[in-house]
Amino acid sequence: MYRKFYLILLLTSAIVLLAFSIVATVKEVTPEWKQYQSEYKEMFIAKAKDPEIAEQAKSFQIGHKQIYLNTLERVDRCMNCHIGVDNPLMAGADHPYKQHSGNYLDNHPIAKFGCTVCHDGQGRATNKKEAHATDLDTHWDTPILPAKYIESACARCHDKEMLKDSGAEKVAQGEMLFREKGCRGCHKLAGVGGVLGKALDGIGSQPKHYFSLRHVEGDKTTYAWLQEHFVDPRAIVPDSEMRVVLNGEEADLLTTYVLTIKTDEIPKQYRRISNYKDTPADGESLYKMYCIACHTDGKYSIYDELFKRTIPAVMSPDFIRTIDDAFLKKIINDGRKDTQMTAWKPDAAGLTDDELNRIVTYMTRNRSGEKPAPFGYSNFTVNKKSGQEIYDVRCASCHGIMARAGEGYLGIDLTNPVIQSADPEFLAITIRDGRKGTTMVPFGAKGLKLSDQDIADIVAYLRTFAQMKHNQGNMK
Amino acid sequence: MSEQEKTGICKFIENAKNLGCNLCGSYLRDGKPDSDKSRSAIIFNNFFLHIQGVKTHINTLRPTYTWGMGLISLFLLFFTIVSGILLTIYYSPSIESAYTTVKDIKYVVFAGNLTRNIHKWAGEGMIIFVILHMARVLYTSSYKRGREFNWVIGIILLAITFFINFTGYLLPWDQLSYWALVIGANIAKSPNEITDFLGLTQYFDMGSLQKEMLLGGTIPGEATIPRVYFLHIMLLPLIMFIFLGVHFWRIRKDGGLTRPDEFEPKGEEAGLPTKKGGIFPTNKTYGLMELAKGRTPAVDKDIENTVLSWPNLLRAEMAVFFLTFAGILIYSMYMDAPLKELANPLIPENPAKAPWYFLGLQEMVSYSAFMGGIGLPTLALIGLGLIPYLDREPHYMGIWFSNKQGKAVAVQSFIVGVVVLVGLLVATVSYGWFRNWWPDVPQLLITLVNPGTIWVGFMMAYSIWTIKKTNSTRMGAIALFTMFLLSYIILTYVGTELRGPNWDFFWSHDQWPIH
Structure with missing residues (x-):
């Protein structure tokens, strides 16, 4: 029954099968590599x-x-x-x-x-x-390492001391950039560093799917992601707050270095390690590694479009002259809540006490010998109300009506716990003498001619913000 | 003595000469199939062929009656077994080497990639063809008059086909496997949705028990692969073969495939073997009155309209075999089975999708894990299994869609089903569900009332309405099955193509926010 139909079906299928079996066999015995x-x-x-x-x-x-x-x-x-x-x-x-x-x-x-x-x-x-x-559709975690980053592979077995002058200079140069561009100001590595960016531990061995490769222009690989994000962070991660931008060549070097940060260890018998010990970083290196990305050389304050706030000039001579080491260290230690400034103490961003001291020493190295003239805040009888009136006229244009500053303001947030805990003497001197390198001009006799009584009143008013902020928090 | 020696050598040479013939003859027992008797003998003397009748009804051979769906499913199973045996030679079911051995199969084993592709596509092809076969059986009323239980066995085989495919999906230990396993384990745990609400979890935590049974621990790992492997190559195939044997044996006992009661041969069919032809005397009918109950062809009907299985049926079967073989080979040559990165618990696939044949369920799991993953599938399987017991109308067996009304009901329920289901999905995608409107709503309410349960409720209501309107349970069965089929297709499509990261709706893959 249906003899013809089935015979034709049988025959055609068999012929097609035979033909494709031959094709398959030919394909199998003649692979690309042969x-x-x-x-x-x-x-x-x-x-x-x-x-x-x-x-x-x-x-x-x-x-x-x-x-x-x-x-x-x-x-x-x-x-x-x-x-x-x-x-x-x-x-x-x-x-x-x-x-x-x-x-x-x-x-x-x-x-x-x-x-x-x-x-x-x-x-x-x-x-x-x-x-x-x-290609993304090959589904392999670690694509081939492009030749320009190949030196990063040397660091899998050799330490950087061995590599410095024996063919892997790019790793050393990249590491220099890593230190000097202040990457760890935002990125933690081995438990030390800021918290604005992602931790970098093992970044060199992370599968490419850790990264959103959508905006990457070149190969869809970790390497291209890293390189392109050093050149234009926001092209790769649209809401990135990364301030450091490198040129292409630097980006290649830094990529080479960053790729050496790996978690998967090559077995011991393959590794070659000299007995060198990393010399403890001095204050300048530490400042560069952790601070420079935001504060640059610290001489000028900058209104930052990404952070939407003003970054203070931390090495303005007036600031350094006025502040004592203990308070400077406290600022670094505790950071500034609600801003991008991390608390750098050992149990937060992870700097040791010793390192903090070295940073303070570095920052104050150019402190001029002469102390500012004392203000004598405690001698004044202060009037917060009049302080507020003066504040609203003279200060609020930069620091904001409630001193919260932030977006669009050239001044800094004065309600901050660190500033609230500052010595009133320090605040008064700052208002009186201003701060070089910032938009804070002297308001005292040398500048805008506020009387010392007015300044004392302002300081008294400022010091009420801690309480006010606290209340606001409760009201919420 | 010399005479005897000579005779011995002669005998030996003679035997050697006739070796081919004798081998063939001993295999076939009755020699070449050149008479009707030997053609019959070849069937009932052969272990593999005797599951088929000596004579086959013409209707069985009509290509447009069965479309060869069951046969194709069987042959696909054959190809998965052959390719699967080849794969077991290289595959190693351990967490260290599962992935690398699959890679080796892909790259260095001769024709390894092709074998893996055949295994994969034949396995998944089985799902499609088993469902199509089921559709054929339903629409031709072939689940009636003694065949009710065979339909139930068919449902069991369908479920096993799903599970065996799913367990195979987990073995390469790539990202797909891992995250499918995570989804599967969470579905296994989903009875907690109910037991938590009832406060039973602290006494008997069935969800966690099921999950740990599947994983061999609380997360997919070391212990998972061997047990999934055991299910895939041992337990599930064993159960499948047993049920498959029963499935075939019952078809034979029920007198072969179904056919219309009033069969009118036409065209080529007409004029072929009648009572007058064949090996049987014309004045006598044979029956197995003592041995077989029910309406076997020997009892109820004559040998009219039958032809000898050898060569008619076997020719057809061979044709389908080669067709299937060619199809699976060509498809496997040009479509690679997916293999993603090594399983990495730290990088969740987003979206983590189950294999495509479960994506319809996963779509419902996105409403409620318990209902989508356990409740509704169980209900669907039970519902399908009950069809032959709730529709016992004996007419129209062997006729596609029974009659004009049947066709109309099928078309109607298809259109109504598409409109209602698509409407339900559009509403869910656009407006969300209870959780989006009232964040504090108890989970049990969502478990009981969600788009999945509403749809299943609608299917049932619509088929009962159909029964009431047409006064025929058969029409209800057609309506229910049509809706089941279309919802499987639509939900699978939505889950596969229209769902992206976080199970959000996207018109196409290009719009996904990542990669």
Whole structure:
């Protein structure tokens, strides 16, 4: 029954099946890498002049090549295509036949190290797309490391002291940038640093899916994300508050360094570590590492468009002259609540007491010998009401009516607990003498001619804000 | 002595000469199938073929009657078994090497990637074809008159097909596996929605028990893979084979596939074997009165309109086999089975989606984990299983959609179903549900009243209304099944294509805020 129908169906299906079985078989026996290996063999034979090597070339077997690395827990099949990697005759050849550049393989024999331990990528894969894994649809956590960041791989086994002047200068230069651009002002690393940005621990070994790659222009990889976000943070993370912006070259260097911050450790027998000890950072280095991103050199106050507030001039000579070390340290210690200024004490941002002292010493290094003339606040009988009247006329334009400052104001928030706890003498002197490098002009005899009584009244009024703020909080 | 030796050698040479013939003959027992008798013998003497009748009704052979759906499902199962056996050679069910061995299968095992693709697509193809087969059985009323329980077995086989696919999905231990496992485990735990409300959890925490049974712990890990592997290659196949055997055996006992009571051969069919042809005397009918109950063809009907299974049926089966083979091979050559990054508990997939065949359920899980994941699927399976017991009208067996009215009911319920379900989904997507309106509403209320339960309630109400209107339970069955089918398709589509990160609605993947 339906003999013809089924016979035709049977026959067509069988023919189609046969045809596609042949196609499938052909596809299976002629993978991408075989093509490369046979071309390599021809090149090898053509280049081999020495009879012994010519013999070697002729006996080259086309077939799967892989390095099984037990301790490193990986299998690298890169030489299926990069077959000439350890063949000196292939020095001038094109990719993928080319010999490895430099003399790296002398100290890092392929049989012991493989490829992906430095270059990343998917060692098990046997075609270019999936081995290099730079496309999102290859679904591999660590795509191949671009050549310009390759020095970051050296730091997986060698410490930076060894690398400084032996071929991995970029890591050292990148690290310098990392220190001097103040990255840790916002990013924690090993428990120390600010909290505005994400912690950087293990960032170099994080899978690419930790990053939102939507806005990345180049390859959809961690590397491109890092590099592009150093150049234009807000192009990659639209609501980023990152203030540091680098040029392309610096960004490459910093990327190289940041990629060395890894959590996955290479097994011990592969690592080479000199016995150097990092010298404790001095005050200047510490200031750069933690403060400079926001405060720059500290001489001028800046209204910051990202933070929507004014960043104070922390090394204004007037400020340093007026403040004593203990109070300066307290400011750094406690930070400023409700602003971007982190509390830097050991149990918050994680600086040690000693480091805090060094920063204070550095900041006050240029303190001029002469102390400002004492104000003698305690000698005045103060009137908060009149203080408020003067404040609203003279001060509120910069500090805001309730002294909250913030967006659009050139002054700083005076309701802050740290300022509220400040010595009234300090506040009075600041109002009287002003602050160089900021928009705070002297209001006393030298400047806008407020009487000392007026200044004392203002200070008294200012000191009520702690209470007011507290009440406001309760009312909410 | 020499005479005997010579005879012995002669015999040996002669036997050697006839080796081919004898091998063939001993295999076929009755020699070449060149007469009706030997053609019959070849069927009932063969272990694999004897599950089929010696003679096959013409209707069974009509391509437009069955569309070969059941057969295709069976052959797909065959391909998953063959490819699966090949995969077990390389796959290692442990947390360290599950992923890497799958990678090795993909990259270095000869035809490994193709084998994996065949395994994957044949397995998932089974879901489609089993459902289509079920649709054919329903729409041709083939679940009646002694076949009720076989329909129930079919439902069990459908459920096993889902589970065996799901367990296979978990084995590569990539991001898909891990997060599907997390979803699966949370669904297993979802009875807590009810027990928490009733205050029973502290006495008997069924949800957590189920979850820990599945995971072998509280999170997917070390202990999970071996147990999922055991389910996938051992327990579930075993159960499946047993039920499959019963499924086939019952078809045979029920007299082969269903056919219309009044079968009018036409065209090519007409004029072929009648009472006068074949091996049976014309003046006698055979029956198995002592052995078989019910209406077997031998009892109730004559041998009219049947042809010998060899070669008619086997030719058809071979054709479907090659068609399936070619189809699965070509599809697998050009579509790679997905394999994502290594499982990483720290990077949740957003959205974490179950495999596509469960996304309709996941859509309902997004309303209520218990109802979407356990309550409604169970209800659906029970509801489907009860169809043959609630509709016992004996007419129109073997006729697609029974009659004109049946066709109308199918079309009607399809249109009504699409409108109501799409409307319900649009409303849910646009306006949210109770939780968005009254944040403090008790979870039990949402569990009981959500778009999923409302839809299921509507399906039931509509089919009962159909029964009332048409005065026929058969029409109710058609309406219910049509709605079940379309809701499976629509919900799966919504879950697969229109849901993005945080299970928010998106018209396409390009609009997703990330990646």
